[in-house]
Amino acid sequence: MEMARSMLKAKILPNEFLGDVVACIVYILNRGPTKSVPDMTPYEAWCGEKPSVSHLRVFGSIAYSHIPNQLRGKLDDKSEKCIMVGYSENSKAYRLYKPVSRKIIISRDVIFSEDESWNWNDDVDEAKSPFHVNIDENKVAQELEQAEIQAVESSSSSTSSSTSDDEISPRRMRSIQEIYNTTNRINDDHFANFALFAGVDPVTFDEAIQDEKWKIAMDQEIDAIRRNETWELMELPTNKQALGVKWVYRTKLKSDGNVEKYKARLVVKGYKQEYGVDYEEIFAPVTRIETIRLILSLAAQNGWKVYQMDVKSAFLNGHLKEEIFVAQPLGYVQRGEEEKVYKLKKALYGLKQAPRAWYSRIDSFFLKTGFRRCPYEHALYVKEDKYGKFLIVSLYVDDLLFTGNDKFLCDDFKNSMKNEFEMSDMGLIHYFLGIEVNQNEGEIVISQQKYAHDLLKKFRMENASPCNTPMDANLKLCKDDIGEAVDPSLYRSLVGSLMYLTATRPDILFAVSMLSRFMTNPKRSHWEAGKRVLRYILGTINFGIYYKKVSESVMFGFCDSDWGGNVDDHKSTSGYVFSMGSGVFSWTSKKQSVVALSTTEAEYISLAAAGCQALWLRWMLKELKCIQKCETVLFCDNGSAIALSKNPVFHGRSKHIRIKYHFIRDLVKDGEVIVKYCKTQDQVADIFTKALKFDLFVKFRGKLGVAQV
Template identity: 55%
Template sequence: MTYVPKQAENGFEVTPHELTEVERSPSSPCIFTQAEEQENVIHEHADTSQPDDHTPLKWRNINDILAQCNLCIVEPEKYEEAAQDKVWIKAMEEELSIIEKNKTWELVDRPSDKQVIGVKWVFKTKLNLDGSVQKNKARLVAKGYVQKPGIDYNETFAPVARLDTIRTLIALAAQRSWKLFQLDVKSAFLNGILQEEVYVDQPEGFVINGKEDKVYKLYKALYGLKQAPRAWYGEIDSYFAKCGFEKSLSEATLYTKTRGEHDILIVSIYVDDIVYTGNNQEMLDEFKEDMKEKYEMSDLGLLHHFLGMGVIQTDSSIFIHQKKYASALLDKFGLKECKSVSIPLVATEKLSKEDGSGAADEEQYRKLVGSLLYLTATRPDVMYAASLLARYMHGPSNKHYGAAKRVLRYVKGTLDYGLHYMKGKKAVLVGFCDSDWGGSVDDSKSTSGYAFSFWSGVFSWASVK
């Protein structure tokens, strides 16, 4: 279902339509009405009712129209804008309801010897994989940038799952014919218990009449506090320990629980996203129900989308990919219609800091290379190229930028690439490594690379100088 705007009495509202026919007029430049389905294009008509409008008859691609429609999904930047829309008002009320339910704070007199931290509303429209609206989310965040170390907070570090661990878990599930499931903790940071004494102002738009001078004393964390991630990790880690889970010695976010000699449940957490699998359906169901009872949870069912990666589970394999992300990169950097190439880099070309080709846009180059580095989550085939280009983040040349764009041209021809983990394959750990000899033109240092596969697919790789 695609969401497009239609004109309302006091603005534009978003309503679902399968396809749209676009009409233009000077008085109404963006009016959308429902029309019959067409295959890949939308017919745009000139408004003949206006004699001075000579817009010619032409065809527009459906994707171009949908891109413009997305512009109508505007996220408010401040409370005054959000207060004009019932959807955002409801989202703010839901956020405060969760805070109250969690017993996150208590209204108290303003302290004279403590700093009171301000809060603000942050608004975000969450989209589904197909671009449709999933949820309008309002988040109350603390202005943590005013916190003072040693007074308002102490430690802030909190671990997250490594991608190597996630891929290993997926490979294991594929080999053992297990299903992967996902849970999402609603407002996870609000569950973290604070060790420090912290006060915040009442949120804008929800100041209690007659108690304007009072503030909230926090017992649990708010988003934006510097110690919020650590407080949440401490809470979930403590809960897992009470439930009989054993934490991995090498991965602080990986937990296992066994029953008898053969049954096992494996859980990996990435902030508020929880991925779990195992060979005992009863243990899986018990874990899900226990988590729902302890925290506000969203049961996402089978794992389909995680950290920007698409996950396709079938009876014979598990496939992970970043096709949507890769396609978005091509659009972002203007290479949607480019001609693809067969390899990421020119094999005989040597890159160096001083190549005399002139300076490139440093900001654009960093955006492009950073995007390529994230693409390596499921694309080891571009790991070497992305790692090589990352050496020139400071002062890139036009030659470097051209090489980076060539990698995108390679991605254009390999959008469907990803990692395929087969079920039932023999459990064998295989590693490959290689290195050149003084390959760097700038400092004669060598570049080393490795890749490890477990069962049927690669799960860990790197390319470093």
Template identity: 40%
Template structure:
């Protein structure tokens, strides 16, 4: 049984560059680091054209565009018809307002990564079930302020089954094949479910399970992302951000289309699920979504150029490593050029692989570097408590 272990905090930890080629060894072209007056108009005229084409293509909402494309395929029509029939047959839901003081709770990506790391360490396979109808079966007779998404069952002789649920997707791991069979049989008898076998794709994460470990990435998502924003043929760069880059709300250059900019930011934020190497810069450039300028868009497009050269990057969880949970935290004192707020950052490692990370601007203005470190350490401790509670159940 996995035991919870002490958390080690290194508040003096320095940022480690995990990029294969050092920034010191790369000399960006002048157009990359400091665009000239001659190069800016061409680059941004092209960006405006892309934004305009996206707006023309998206006169309808995004979901409607995707619906119109898939409704032509028979396999998708059958899948939608099956789900609608299941919903009607079970009389499963009634639309209401969210009760006061209640929140919608879902599974975090951090929980998924932690389960993957545990599965790799204990040489367990990860299996997946898909629920045809994503709604509850039967009536609730009592108030339900939250919906559990993480379940642990411990049987005799140390047998264990761990299940994690996200809407209509369910993954489970454990150390006993008999419990697997009983669990799948009971779930498929109670609900209409499909057995997908070993997990390969979950919440946008591509999972490859091998004899050496488990590799998690978002390669397909990155390629679709670059294609969407016409960056599939861009020149790659070695690092996602210029060294010493400082951004402000005023920025420099003309104002850009904020809808186009928000689309880029939304896609980048979802990519943070497997790419801690871009967490800091994505957090930085996402602060300027309301009124982006040319300099902000240049910083965002540099991230896309970095992704062009690192599509295959992900996290590899090695099998058989019995290691401790270790946390590192640091802060950037008064790094925000507009409000003088600091940036908090932390990362938790289960062995040599990261399972949880964050980079966020602090909500208060601190008056000293020490105070900024305390604010950062507080956020890190909250995450540590959550991770330890999960491990304690195991």
């Protein structure tokens, strides 16, 4: 406050500029040294780069802002006298206050006179009362709600280095009395508006304790901890420190959007743990999404039923090796023993080692009960008896997916899990990791319709106009696209959300992969391309992958590559896809790590990547009792790459290719894969390497097994 007072008095500015001067002080302090962050500024600690201070100017000094030619006449002044009141948050420009018109403008074409200050005693009447702001209280909540999206959607004048906006008003502070004077009492009719907030989960314990359903949820969590003998109450040793705990509240929903249960979770503040003191190893494996799709594909092929179970409070079952103490949770402090703490015997949520402790516990249980851990997927377990009956279990943290060729084995597994842990038997799998699974006679369909609905709602695209392809076939995106920058956080949120949707929508994978290359500095063109993907999803929201029974369980794949398609570094994009005749279960679209000098080299690199994936899938199928008796066919549309995969021909075009890409030759020689030629118009993997026109896109989308659910 002393700094703000000094800066205002130095330039004889009225107190109404307090909001601006505080913002300016924060801006400067973030770019200066501080004791809290040694050897670097707060800006450097947050952004990872040293800040520039050459643009800093004296607050409240006179600034002459240049007026662009298109905004003035021939005889008008070329500049406008203003007061410098801060720095723009969205661009490398200054915030300038015009006392005459009482407006704020943003400009970076400015000349400063830092020794001067504004003379408020001039004859200009308008300058004597610098502030008169009318605030519409009824629009505040609505404006705050849409601020993030509008920040990206709003267009600005890019033809000028200076912009003016009537809606921008100076920052100001209002007195309590002024707030009371402009506030209306809420009558009974207005209470209906609070229904909008009925679905919001509580954030604090004080909020939750007012609602009976959350109190019941907290009681259930404490009861589970006590039944599991997770902790014991004791005095805190003198050389130890207790970690804090907090309550986290979540409403779990079903796939149709209805409430499944209210969950209160007691979470340790694990961010205060120190490596080597109260934790060491923290890694715990989970099943890959493509492994889950592979299991579902095999289940549809063989007519198996797929079941799902959930471990209640899974992390509470993990045994701890370290000595850890936590504070007593709010609402459940023992009377007369307020100074005591809990010593953990088992893990709690929030501890860094909790996932590893849980995985170690369930892994040892599976091995003890006759399961064999898959060496190629450490969260996959298979159990087989002497009669050829087997059970397959896939673990994803506390969610279990299991299937097999014998119902009695499945029932026995359910009972053994219920005897060892507190379990929720979900029956036939229907909603797993956000993926909707429908098991019908002879087929299994997976989709993400609910997630897609939520995604469109999140970005306000549910009422947009649908389009028939996710990306324009003629569009070329690059990092240096001309156009205004958009909010990087919002753009990353969009791309990240779309990435998860590709778990069941391979038809959008190339578009999403292309968008992910511009996360650092997204431009308007990138944002518009992302919106096109959302519009495509809107038109195909009920699409999913069909897995059906086919005549033979023979795996085959397609691999392809473009050549130098990336505008920025001229690297190529590889794509491959694998299937057993119905829906696809493994696919990728990835930019190559080297620049290919020819189409042959680009296709050869793609072949090598597809060959490695084919080898892993063959091993997985062997573990899942679906042994491939012949070579896996890889279809490629480049004859030279096929010849190169069989023999060291074309020496002049291949002598510089890195050794690791020649691994495909060993796979061909060992009989693991065989590369065959296919026509370009039949190359299904083409959908993963470039944006296609509508007819070809629809053709390949159908061959992927993607259709309307």
